Amino acid sequence: MNSRLNSRLNSRPPHPTSPGERPRRIVRKPSRRRRSRARRALRAVCVLVLLSLLGGAGTYVWAGSRLDSQADLSGLQDRPAPGRGTNYLIVGSDSREGLTDRQTKDLHTGSSLDSEGRRTDSMMVLHTGAHGATLTSLPRDSWVTIPAYVDPKTGIHHKRAKNKLNAAFSLGGPELLVRTVESNTGLRIGHYTEIGFAGFVGIVDAVGGVRMCVDRHIVDEKSGLDLTKGCHNLNGREALGFVRQRHQEKEGDLGRSRNQQKFLAALAAKAASKNVLLNPSTAYNTAGAGLDTLIVDKSTGLPQLTRLFTAMRKITSGNGKQLTVPVSTTGLTTSKGSAIAWDKKKSTQLFSDLREDRQVRVRE
Template structure:
């Protein structure tokens, strides 16, 4: 029969300490003097480093001494937590290093490291949610403001779709929304209605962006068409290109461009005088550089040589001026291409897209002013501005349709006659989304 107290064995080694001397029953161990056993750490042996009365302490290591029985709940709170390692000042009983809070109550890892990770995680989730909410809100706001007034489905006998995306961009002389004072400042006159003042094909594909001007006085075939308003059948006729817009608006203009180029127009965007100036002003102006002074009393253009930032009315005066140009209307289209490229570059630049105080006014002005087709959405509109920006890049192209006779005489006055062979080759390269090799020289 073993006469030793519980927890002791016959071989003289107690469980409470390796190699400890056996104690007779009821014998009590004198507590060690504080400091008689070197302290390992605050989280190691208890404050008094003493052995417990008769076995392992309930809290395991830690406390003033070992408790009466084997530990049931794990290590003590102050040095070891209830379920796992811990420490008041650091790695629990393994050294008390500052900077770590020890294991937490659920044994999930170091408390400090876990807290930092949780804060970072919550911050990232909050940022993602804010961006998502802002993006969705902006999309629906922009979508609700778009003026989808052009029905491309009403266009007859359309060509097959080509590769890439083709836009028809039209600038009109509409004075819509302009006050009398603004009309005087911009020298727009007081003509009623609107006429197509600028007509351009913008193509975006695998080989970059191309911006091709179609002079408004181009002598073309206006195909027969059923008017969407009057319902009358409009007969086929030879006329200037901008006459199609005057006769039956955007739909007949799209029909005429498709008929004469063989290109299918995927999207349509139109802006008037006032809207154009408003977009420029909302953007904070557009920087332009001139090789020589420009003066035109008819449009009001008056610019010194060098680089300068043009406001809305000044920009309108620049793109309208043509009397100083040696090529007349063809020279004006070159200026318009140059300006639209600079405008697109600034609208789609990070300084605009990442600055809400510039982005939202520009978006608001654009959406209020642009008339687009029914299938145009905010994303497609953004892609159009990116394509405009791309025309100025290394892979971009800006040109007029090749011309055989810029002063072709007709019964409708002087017109521009296309070079049919080179024009056909150019439009075929656009349709197939091939690199542009045709020039307008």
């Protein structure tokens, strides 16, 4: 079917132009996005790696022409008032665009023809402001209220209703996901970033893998992960399995969120290493792998993405806060299956601190 991923990873993006030479503009053809069912992973970390490489290589003209600005937040209704500081919604989608049939099988991602919808299950809110940066993970199974919306495919109006957070994207795309996060947190989302399976796998392979240590033998048939106890240099396929698996975690989706943050720190450190940044071949291949599946909102350009990465790099180096929204109940029985309930008092305090750009006082 589609062999775009192989060609992207094996070809090198153009080098920066010399002084006086007009930059070469690459025009992207409109993409056809294959829709699929609930197979998840943290691809959002690829955005962070990508930004490090862009800043180091100075390829703004080349990279800017490749940004896919699909989401439009300007026309959203009933939004919270702008608070202090800036909030970024960073998500990973289960889009198979760029993957061949063989790759979807090898990566245990399921068929790209499984469903007409796709989901975003790796969701983080990055807040930057006067007191530094705070990264808050929102578990995919969070039991939230989805605002009233109009189905973009059928035009049918739907009333506000309770559902899992990961359903918002498949029901109404990035715009409904942003509205859902805003209405349940009270935070005004300023910028949106999303990346799919192909970008995640391509970036991990381009940087030469990421070292991770596990304290037990992990075998997960659904994600295809089989890791013995100890330390491993995970390639793209193994990394995808590591950030997706949750059935071997005692805390389920919460355990997966912590694994994703752990992997984020390791991947960001590897991408910022001299072996990557000072190697033109590695740097350009990595940046190209991420850009080809990166989606942003119309107000997000390279300057905003660069500021996002700068904040993320500080967080992963210990100069910021990483946490998961406080939870009161796991295994909550709902009409949509087992879900996670936020701790109302603590989560309200957390989002209030972020909205007012105060020092975060809440701990998990």
